[in-house]
Amino acid sequence: MKIAVVGTGYVGLVAGTCLAESGNDVTCVDVDEQKIRALQSGVVPIYEPGLEELLHRNMKARRLHFTTRMEEAAGTAQVVFIAVGTPQGESGDADLQYVLAAAEQIGRALRQYTVVVDKSTVPVGTADNVRETISQVAKVEFDVVSNPEFLKEGAALEDFLKPDRVVIGTDSERARRIMGQLYAPFVRTENPILYMDTRSAEMTKYAANAMLATRISFMNDIAALCEKVGADVEFVRKGMGADRRIGYPFLHPGIGYGGSCFPKDVKALVATGREHGLELDILHAVERTNARQKRCLLTKALRHFGELADKTFAVWGLAFKPKTDDMREAPSVELIEGLLGKGAKVQCHDPVAAKVAQRYFGNRVLYAPSNYAAAEGADALFLVTEWSEFRRPDFKRLKSLMKSPVVFDGRNVFDPAQMREEGFTYFGVGR
Template sequence: MRIAVIGTGYVGLVAGTCLAESGHDVTCVDVDARKVASLQEGALPIYEPGLEELVRRNARARRLHFSDDVAGAVSPSQVVFIAVGTPPGERGNADLQYVLAAAEQVGRALRHYTVIVDKSTVPVGTAERVREVVRRQTDVEFDVVSNPEFLKEGAALDDFLKPDRVVIGTCSERARKMMADLYAPFVRTENPILFMDPASAELTKYAANAMLALRISFMNDMATLCERVGANVDLVRKGLGADRRIGYAFLHPGVGYGGSCFPKDVRALICTARDAGLELDLLRAVETTNFRQKRLLLAKALKHYGELCDRTFAVWGLAFKPKTDDMREAPSVELIEGLLGKGARVQCHDPVAAPAARSYFGDRVVYAPTCYEAAEGTDGIFLVTEWNEFRRPDLKRLRKLMRQPVIFDGRNVLDPQLARSEGFTYIGVGRD
C-alpha cells in the first residue's frame, strides 16, 4: 500500500517507519526542507531507542522516503496520515491550525479515493472539521478516520508494532476495511482493533491520558499525606497495587508528570468539557497537584538548607522520563529554574537530553558528561529522572566527591537505608 505521513515529529516518524517496516511504501512529509534533508541523511530530530536503526534499514530498502512535497506524496497514496503538532492554545485548548492546514493541502492533492487519517491528538469534532476542509478543495471521494496514537516515549516502537489495542473511528465500511488491512500485521497476538465512531475515538485518547495523569497525581497526594502522618508510601503503594481492580501501573510517586501528552491533553480535555458546559473539577485537581509536585524538591531543599544562595547542586536527569530527550514540561525545568532563582549553582547530567536542555538553560548551568562529574563539589544531588544508571550509584565514590552528602530522591529509586548507611542524608517522596 502507498502511504503518506504528513509531519515528521514524534508520532509521524514512528508511525511512518513502523508502517514501512511492515512492507508498505511510505513517504514522510515535512514543510521544513532542512529537517527533510537531515532525515534523508539518517539524522533524526528525536531520540527514541531503536528508531534510528529502523529508519536507516527501511530507507536502504527504499520503503521509507522523506520529502517536502506534499502533493507528490499524497497523490499516489491510498492512505494519508495527518500527524502534525497540536500545541495548546491560549485557553489550553488544542490548536488545530496545523491539522487544518495539512488537511487543505491534502485535499488539493487528492486524485483518487483516499482514506485520510487523523493521527494527531485532536479534540472531539476534528474529523468532521477535517472533512469539511478537504471537501472544499476536491470532488474526489475520500473518508476521514480518527486513529489516535498511544505511544509511550522510550517504548514507542513496541507500542506501535505490538499495540495493546488499535482504535479506529469511522462510519465508512470501505475505510474500515482498509484500516483493518493496514493494521492486521500488528494485531496477530489477538490484541483488538476497536472500531467506533470518530467522536468516541477522539475522546478515547484524551480519556486514556487523563486517567493515567489522575493516577499519578492521586499517588503524589498520597505521598504528601504519608509524610504528614508518618506513613510509608512504598508500603501504601504495594497495598493498593495488589488489588487486581487497581494494579501497580502509574502508582509511583515522584515530582510530577511532564512531556508532550499528559499536560496538554489534560488541559485540552478540561477545555473541551468547559465548551460543552461542564467543569471537570477532578481533572483541575489533577493539574493543581501536578503543579505543586514539580515544586516539591525545591521546597524540601529550602526546608533542609534554609538559604540556597552560593550552594552548588547536582541534578541527575533532565528529560521528563527515561529513554527520551523530551524536555517539554519536564519537572527538571521547574526545579532548575527554582534553584537558579535562589542563587544556587547547578551541575546537571542526563544520558541523552543535554543538547535539548541547552535551549532551556543555555550556559546558566554546567552540563557534566557523567553523573559523578555532576556531583563533584556539590551540596546535594537531586535525582529527577529515573534513568537506570542512577538506580545503583557508587555511594562511596559519591560521598568522597560531594561537599555535603545529601540526596533528594525525586523518584524513590534509591534504597534509603543503604544511602544512610553510607553517610548520606536521604530525602525521598512520601517515605522514611
C-alpha cells in the same frame, strides 16, 4: 499499501517508519526543508531507542521516503496520516491550525479515493472539521478516520509494532476495511482493533491520558499525606497495587508528570468540558497536584538548607522520563529554574538530553559529562529522572565527591535505610 504521513515529528516519524517496516511504501512529508534534508541523509532529529536503525533499514530497502512536496506524498497514496503538531492554545485547548492547513493541502493533492487519518491528538469533533476542509477543495472521494496514537516515549516502536489495542473511528465500511488490512500485521497476537465512531475515538485518547495523569496525581497526594502522618508510600503503593481492581501501573509517586501528552491533553479535556458548560473538577485537581509536586524537591531543599544562595547542586536527569530527550513540561525545568532563582549553581547530567537542555538553560548551568562529574563539590544531589545508570551508583565514590552527602530523590529510586547506612541525609517522596 502506498502510505503518506504528513508531519515528521515524534508521532509521524515513528508511525511512518513502523508502517514501512511492515512492507508498505511510505512517504513522509514536512514543510521544514532542513529537517527533510537531514532525514534524507539518515539523520534522526529525535532520540527514541531503535528508531534510527529501523529508519536506516527501511530507507535502504526503498520503502521509506521523505519529501517537502505534498503532491508527491499524498497524490497517489491509499491512506494519508495527519501527524502534525497540536500545540496548546491560550485557554488550554488544542490549536488545530496545522491540522486544518494539512487537511487543505491533502485535499488539493488527492487524485483517487483516499482514507485520510487523524493521527494527531485532536479534540472531539476534529474529524468533522477535517472532512469539511477537505471537501471544499477535493475533487475525488475520500473518508476521514480517527486513529489516535498510544505511544510511550522510550518504548514507541514496541507500542506501534505490538499494540495492546488499535482504535479506529469511522462510519465508512470502505475505510474500515482498508484500515483493518493496514493494521492486520500489528495485531496477530489477538490484541483487538476497536472500531467506533470518530468522536468516540477522539475522546478515547484524551480520556486514557487523563486517567493515567489522575493516577499519578492521586499517588502524589497520598505521598504528601504519608509524609505528614509518618507512613511510607512505598508500602502503601504495594498494598494498593496488589488489589487486582487497581493494579500497579502509574502508581509510582514522584515529582509530577511532564512530556508532550499528559499536561497538554488534561488541559485540552478541561477546555472541552468548559466549552460545553461542564467543569471537570477532578482534572482541575489533577493539574493542581501536579503543579505542586513539581515544586516539592525545591521546597524540601529550602526547608533543609534555609538559604540556597552560593550553594552548588547536582541534578541527575533532565528529560521528563528515561529513554527520551524530551524536556517538554519536564519537572527538571521547574526545579533548576527554582534553584537558579535562589542564587544556587547547578551541575547537571542526562545521558541524552543535554543538547535539548541548552535550549532551556543556555550557559546558566554546567553540563557535566557524567553523573559523578555533576556531583563533584555539590552541596546536595537531586535525582530527577530515573535513568537505569543512576539506580546503582558507587555510593562511597559519590559521597567522597560531594561537599555534603545530601540526596533529594524525586523518584524514590534509592532505599532510605541503605542511604542512611552509607552516611547520606536522604529525602524521598512520601517516605
